[in-house]
Amino acid sequence: MFVGHYSAALAAKAAEPRAPLWSYVIGAQLLDVGWATFIMTGLEKAAVDESLPGSPLILYRMPYTHSLPAAVAWSVLGGVVAKYALKLPRRAAVAMGLVVFSHWIGDLIAHRPDLKLWWHGPEVGLGLWNFPVAEEAVEIGLLAVAGIFWTAWRVRNGRRAWPAAVFMTFLVAGQIFALTAPEGGGKIQMGLVTLAAYVAAAVVAWLVERGPVDAGERLPAT
Ligand SMILES: [Zn+2]
Numbered sequence: 001m002f003v004g005h006y007s008a009a010l011a012a013k014a015a016e017p018r019a020p021l022w023s024y025v026i027g028a029q030l031l032d033v034g035w036a037t038f039i040m041t042g043l044e045k046a047a048v049d050e051s052l053p054g055s056p057l058i059l060y061r062m063p064y065t066h067s068l069p070a071a072v073a074w075s076v077l078g079g080v081v082a083k084y085a086l087k088l089p090r091r092a093a094v095a096m097g098l099v100v101f102s103h104w105i106g107d108l109i110a111h112r113p114d115l116k117l118w119w120h121g122p123e124v125g126l127g128l129w130n131f132p133v134a135e136e137a138v139e140i141g142l143l144a145v146a147g148i149f150w151t152a153w154r155v156r157n158g159r160r161a162w163p164a165a166v167f168m169t170f171l172v173a174g175q176i177f178a179l180t181a182p183e184g185g186g187k188i189q190m191g192l193v194t195l196a197a198y199v200a201a202a203v204v205a206w207l208v209e210r211g212p213v214d215a216g217e218r219l220p221a222t
């Protein structure tokens with residue numbers, strides 16, 4: 001799952017707008033930010049089988065980012081960083097923790113069983129990747145529903161709708177790129193491309209929230 005994860009960020013922004021959008025956007029992929037880093041260092045491992053439907057990834061070792069206890073720990077970390085580093089109100093920090101954890105739920109739906117329930121526990125995953133058309137429909141559908149709520153929230157608060165459309169177009173373009181680009185190229189390339197995609201999404205989110213600000217827009221840019 002890629003863009004589907006961002007539906008949690010957009011929904012959170014509409015429900016608890018005191019956290020900047022870029023932080024929710026990073027939070028929604030925080031587990032994968034850790035995964036991309038750990039893949040490069042060899043702490044977690046993956047293989048590629050292009051014959052697999054949906055994603056060609058075989059994620060056979062990722063206890064530190066995608067096991068259930070790790071996901072809970074990263075979610076707590078996200079909330080703590082939001083509260084003490086970003087100095088956000090408690091409710092926004094809780095929203096951040098939920099956004100971070102939503103990544104595991106999204107992966108639970110999409111992944112083949114590769115998410116450990118506990119350290120040496122069974123691996124779970126509903127395997128929607130095995131049905132690529134349905135998986136894409138779920139991802140884009142989640143993004144569309146959350147995007148509509150978020151855009152409506154923006155408009156209600158005097159912000160323009162079109163930057164929201166630009167952000168969602170960027171995300172869907174990223175999904176199409178991820179679908180068509182060949183996987184692999186080594187663990188360093190895989191990690192760097194993943195990190196670059198998540199940083200790019202956060203930068204675009206920052207730009208979308210920052211402007212354009214004109215006299216008709218009541219909210220300060222955050
Ligand atoms: Zn993931």
